[in-house]
Structures are given as C-alpha cells and as structure tokens.
Amino acid sequence: MPGLHDTRHYHLHHPVDLMTEFTVCESLGSPRSTTLRALGLGKPYGAILGDRLMEKGLLRQGARICEVGGGYGSLMRGLLAAHGAQVERVVMVDLSRALIGVQRKALGPWKDRVRFILGDALEVLPALSGADLFIVNEMIGDLPVWTGLDPNRLPADAAAVVNRYGLAVPETGPFHFNIGAIRLVEALCRKGIPAFLSEHSSDPIIPREMPFLAKGLDTNGWPREIRLTAHSEYTIRFSHLEQVARALGRKVESGSLLELIGYCSAEKARFIFNARACATDEQALTFEFLDHVREYRWLILR
Numbered sequence: 001m002p003g004l005h006d007t008r009h010y011h012l013h014h015p016v017d018l019m020t021e022f023t024v025c026e027s028l029g030s031p032r033s034t035t036l037r038a039l040g041l042g043k044p045y046g047a048i049l050g051d052r053l054m055e056k057g058l059l060r061q062g063a064r065i066c067e068v069g070g071g072y073g074s075l076m077r078g079l080l081a082a083h084g085a086q087v088e089r090v091v092m093v094d095l096s097r098a099l100i101g102v103q104r105k106a107l108g109p110w111k112d113r114v115r116f117i118l119g120d121a122l123e124v125l126p127a128l129s130g131a132d133l134f135i136v137n138e139m140i141g142d143l144p145v146w147t148g149l150d151p152n153r154l155p156a157d158a159a160a161v162v163n164r165y166g167l168a169v170p171e172t173g174p175f176h177f178n179i180g181a182i183r184l185v186e187a188l189c190r191k192g193i194p195a196f197l198s199e200h201s202s203d204p205i206i207p208r209e210m211p212f213l214a215k216g217l218d219t220n221g222w223p224r225e226i227r228l229t230a231h232s233e234y235t236i237r238f239s240h241l242e243q244v245a246r247a248l249g250r251k252v253e254s255g256s257l258l259e260l261i262g263y264c265s266a267e268k269a270r271f272i273f274n275a276r277a278c279a280t281d282e283q284a285l286t287f288e289f290l291d292h293v294r295e296y297r298w299l300i301l302r
C-alpha cells in the first residue's frame with residue numbers, strides 16, 4: 001500500500017535529541033572527541049569539510065553560506081573556527097525551534113555574521129537570496145519519502161517524476177522513493193549556486209583503498225527505513241539525485257564520506273573490520289564508525 005513518510009511533525013513538536021542518532025557531525029564534532037582521536041584525525045568535521053570546500057574552489061574569500069538543517073551547529077562552529085576569516089555571512093535554516101536555539105548558542109562567537117530562519121527548507125529555499133554556497137549535511141534522510149511503491153503500478157505523481165528524469169526503479173517491489181530529497185535537489189539546482197550534501201546512502205561508493213568495507217553491503221540498493229527515537233529516516237538513493245541535478249543542467253561530483261574526511265588507515269581498518277573483535281576502546285570506536293559511515297556519500301552540485 002503506497003504511503004507518505006514525513007518527519008515534519010516530529011521536528012516541529014518533539015525535543016530532537018541528536019545524541020540518540022549516530023551523526024558524523026557529533027561523532028567528530030569537537031577536537032576532544034574520542035572518535036576523532038581513534039581515527040587519527042586532527043580536526044573536527046566542520047574544519048575538515050571547510051578544507052575540502054576550499055580545495056574544490058567552493059569556499060572563497062567573502063563566502064556567504066547557507067546551512068540547511070544544522071542540528072546542534074557543530075559543523076558550522078568547526079568551519080567558522082577554522083575558516084571564519086573567509087566567511088562574510090551565514091544563514092542557518094532549520095525546522096526545529098529547539099535546534100535553532102542550540103545553534104544560536106554554538107555560533108555565539110560569530111553572532112554578528114549569522115542569521116537564523118525557522119522553517120521548512122522545501123518552503124524557505126525558493127525565497128532565499130544572497131547565499132553563494134549551500135551545505136546540507138545529514139538532513140535529506142529526514143525529508144518526505146513515498147513508501148511501499150509497486151514499480152509496475154506507480155501512482156501518477158511518482159510516475160511523472162520517474163519519467164521526467166529517467167530514474168531507475170527496481171524490478172520488483174515494494175520500494176521507497178526519496179521524493180523530499182529530490183524536491184530539495186530541484187530547489188538547490190534552481191538557485192544556480194553550488195551545494196554540498198551528505199547523507200546515509202542506499203547506493204554507497206566504497207573507498208578504492210578499502211574494498212573490504214563492501215562486505216555484506218548492497219552498493220546498488222533502494223532506500224531503507226532506519227528507525228530512530230520517535231521517528232524514522234530513510235537512506236538516500238544518490239544516483240537519483242545525481243540524475244535529477246544533471247537533467248537540470250548541473251555538474252555533479254560524488255564520493256565516499258570516509259574519503260572526504262581523510263580517513264586513510266587502510267591496513268588498520270582492514271584488521272579491525274575483518275576481525276570484528278576489538279581489543280581496545282580505540283578499535284571499538286573505529287569499528288563502530290567504519291561500519292556505519294561506510295554507507296555515507298557526499299554530493300557536490302556545481
């Protein structure tokens with residue numbers, strides 16, 4: 001039976017607790033993070049992402065950044081602490097009033113440059129102006145999903161999106177379709193400025209140096225439900241987002257989030273991942289991180 005999964009009620013009315021979810025931002029959110037140290041990384045995630053965006057020519061002097069769904073503000077805090085001199089202005093868009101409050105505190109040191117907009121990204125984005133880079137980190141899995149679709153009897157609105165962009169569907173169903181993430185990518189493409197997105201994917205890219213991380217994974221899978229406290233998220237079929245962005249005239253780049261953050265201890269990872277028996281806290285943290293984040297992808301729209 002087709003349905004619509006929507007977390008907007010949860011984000012509007014529940015006290016969102018990101019510590020009950022595994023987020024890369026929080027795991028690698030502070031220079032004192034034990035996971036950061038176990039992985040041998042020298043900087044928090046926001047600083048690392050800032051480095052990568054600079055290397056790719058997307059974070060330039062005078063940057064005006066819009067972050068959508070910024071959670072506790074940890075990514076932006078790390079980015080501004082490391083690269084604040086580059087950034088002229090920041091706009092944080094979020095559906096949760098409580099999380100906007102947390103972000104306001106986290107970004108206190110930069111308060112003259114940061115503005116907050118409480119609202120649904122799918123409604124706010126079309127009206128937003130003045131940004132030259134979007135960051136959307138681990139947020140699109142929260143957007144609406146059409147669930148339980150039969151590939152041979154698609155509802156008319158689903159068939160219209162699938163046909164418009166020539167999207168693949170599985171041979172047999174039922175399957176789930178990331179309609180909210182597709183709508184957000186459409187909105188980002190219409191803005192005509194670059195965007196960075198990352199999320200838990202259903203079609204992961206495995207780092208070339210670490211083929212053992214593909215063990216037991218479907219690298220061409222369909223969105224699956226992840227049950228969390230008081231709500232669920234869905235993994236994202238990134239190949240659909242890439243196809244939509246290309247059809248709308250954007251250039252796309254995508255890859256493994258593990259590679260983007262610069263985790264490169266392949267030999268250590270092979271041992272820990274294959275043995276699955278962790279003798280130390282460091283090995284246990286590394287295993288937990290690799291096992292989860294191996295499915296994460298990033299996507300840049302230019």
Ligand SMILES: C[S@@+](CC[C@H](N)C(=O)[O-])C[C@H]1O[C@@H](n2cnc3c(N)ncnc32)[C@H](O)[C@@H]1O
Nearest residue numbers: 023025069070071094095096120121137138139
């Ligand atoms: C899983 S959290 C991720 C937070 C942070 N970006 C991170 O990586 O840890 C999802 C974030 O998106 C926000 N969010 C969810 N649905 C949204 C929507 N429709 N519009 C704007 N923000 C939304 C939530 O309030 C939360 O801040």
